[in-house]
Amino acid sequence: YGANLISDVDDSILKEQNLTKGSYNMLISRIEPENNIETILQSVVESDTIRKFLVIGNTENKYGQYIKQKFKDDRIIYLGYISSIEKLDALRKNSNLYFHGHTVGGTNPSLLEAMSSHALICAHDNEFNKAILEGDAFYFSCKKCIIPLLNQDEINETDTFISNNLEKIKQKYSWHKVISDYESYMISSLK
Secondary structure: OOEOOOOOOOOHHHHHOOOOOOOEEEEEOOOOHHHOHHHHHHHHHHOOOOOEEEEEOOOOOHHHHHHHHHOOOOOEEEEEOOOOHHHHHHHHHHOOOEEEOOOOOOOOHHHHHHHHOOOOEEEEOOHHHHHHHOOOOEEEOOHHHHHHHHHOOOOOOHHHHHHHHHHHHHHHHEHHHHHHHHHHHHHHHHO
16 A cells, blocks of 8 residues: 655645644544544543544444444544545644554555654554554553543654654655555566
8 A cells, every 4th residue: 555645735624623733633444343443532531631533434334323322522523434535634634643543454544644644643552553653653552541642732752753654655655666566576477
């Protein structure tokens, strides 16, 4: 998988949702148990944060309905499924923290998109996420790891983590590099 670096975004979606830069945390995910949505939202509910928390994903399935029932908190905003990559990029870029709770699979496209859109990432602590993010993210394995992050007013590692992740997109995960690597592989396998 690959991603395109994001430079300019249309911030109009922030106004649509009555948000400002850094005033919210978020996650974008398939609303399924293996994506740690319950752990993340339980942390929000138990934290002292005043920031909003955006949940983006299809909540119309059985598990999504369960999540919406269980976590009725004024800070949690269920935006449902958003198909516009431009809106998603703007929301990721302007968030305080982007949560990536995925626990299965290899290189996750939504993680690369978060990295390329300048998001500060808090990811589930597993081998897949660590292989991509390395030391340039916050990691969680339980709600006790998340609550202190949510309660912080400012996070100091922001610039370093973001710039290192942007460099990874350029060097390892740009679509140009991915396509070039596939092309080289196919050419070499024909010989």
